Amino acid sequence: MKINNKFLFFYLCIFIQVILIQFSTHHYETLDWDINAFLVTSLEFGRGNLPYEFQYENKPPLLFLIFFIFSAISQKNLLLIKIINDLIIFLLSISLTRLYSNKSFSHWNFIPGLTFIAFTSNVWFHPNYSEYLLLVFVVASNFIYQKSDSKFKYLYVGILLALSTLVNLGAIVFLLSYMLIIYIKEERVRVEYRNLFFGFSFVHLLTGVTYFVFGVLEEYIMSFVVIPYSYTSSDTSFWSAIQVFVQALADFDLFLYGLLIILITFTLFKTVSLTRSLNSNNFTSEIVIQIFASALFFGIASKGYYHHLIPLLYFLPACLHLLDKQLSKGIIIFFVVFSFIGVNEKLANQSLNNIRNLQTLEENYPTKKAYDQIKNQIDNNDIIFSTENILLLYYLDSPNSSYIVHPALYDYSEITSVLESSNKISKKEVIKNLQLLPNVIEGSSFDGSLIDMNIYQEIVFRNMNFELLNYWDEGDVTVYIKK
């Protein structure tokens, strides 16, 4: 009982720390418009449609289902959805306490979780990225792997890993990591492979059948196989992307930078020592393999976006469970403590301010304000074309008139070329949508390469009779409503 209380106390401390960090950006409505695209696409479920059927966003379908559930739980309150993400980060950090360690209480067991929180403290990692959700499934599979004695445990692992790939396709690297773990650790390699693949295939087959029943299997294959293959063919150098991130982290906090370098070095050190004994008892090979899988996740994405590093920043601290000496632990604690001092100094004030103003935070979101003012002027059947701040579609619960939800996707030729060849969009998609004479156009300009600004302005200002409504302070929501 005493041990449980100790655990609870430390969990509470971790929770408070997560809140102190994550709340620092909750006064911003949009940190990354990817999340807005997830939210808008997720509403397709509410209309009885599947993702990709009428609306396209470049992520697998389970992600949208999860966001749909978040929307339902929060009753479309964006602030609550952000807080749900904070809870996910909290749970992931707790999982680092419970995984790879024995059940007895030790202060040291909390350090990996705290390190993960510190790594994700920068605003780069605050939005509800799909990487957090894929980690939930991968971590669940790790729990089953470590704690279950069932002879079908790899079947469950396969199911969970399949679910993670339905959140973010890059999670396929964790299937590879389990293939390697089975090869190293298990005696009945073939049987376990069969279980793993059966579980994995079953989920994907079920998803495929669902799309087939809805008559949109072709769209599913296009979105789930053809486009991701095309999308990863664009390249950003792995090492320069890592270098850019490390430099940015050093600029943000030197102790965090030091901690990252120490963890990377320790991982490489353990990898070399693994060559002597692969079959160690303390999860060394599992941790090292998953760290490399996470690095591969960042590598195959080839985009250099920081949020692709979230799995790596989760698994790197796990290797702290492999440290033996008190001196080493002391050094790590020193870095973690000073990282938190730096991070809290930067973020805690704003977080406390946001917590104090919790009631008014959502009311001040600019798109929400715009929605509150125009909702009575818009009919359910109105055609809406959004080119900039697509969150308006979410509040209005309306689909975009274009098949593409996320405006940035117009600039990815590897995506638009596939959509064009499948007749999902036209070559001049933006002009086509403007010529459809939408009732509402959201966006003051079009930040893409598919349309000339003059053409856009001519259509909006001369040919149509639009009323311009500007919202507001930050000038980032502009809506044209047909008179």
Added chain:
Amino acid sequence: MLTVNTMKNSPKKTTENFLFYSSLLLVSSLATYNFSNYIYFYLNIENLDVDSLRNCSFMIFTPNLISYIANYEISSFVQDIYVIPEFKNIHCLGKISNIAYIDSNSITASIYTNSKFINLLIAVYNFSFIFLHYVKNLLNTKKFLFLLIQFNTVVFISYFNSLNISSFSFLIMSFVIIYLFKYEN
């Protein structure tokens, strides 16, 4: 006594000695060469010879560390230079590529840099010696640490303008690995 004699003449000892003295000599020569080029620059700062400039004969230690040379205030700019496959350009790293006199006591200088090459050099040197010391048991700890500290000091002083976050990361990694071999192995 016999054992000591055998050790002295063993191929391992010979390799060790060769490694230690050749590295020591090479890095010392590099430091001396760079320092002599700096002295040459210091003595001729008021009247720089274009040919010497073209031949990369003027070394400048980082103006971030030394901002005044012989009463001249130095403002510096970096200019990347290819060293692969133009290997002869290696000796131009850290040297002055161009100089302009602003007034009687201030000059601007462009300095040749190549971060990738310097990072590669740091990584290869440090990790090779770590491998040789901890895996192949070559060089005693004192000699090993002396070589590592000497090399990194020379590189960090001579090529400061070529350094970036990776250089510092490789340095930290090298010392973390040494710590890990000592305490966590």
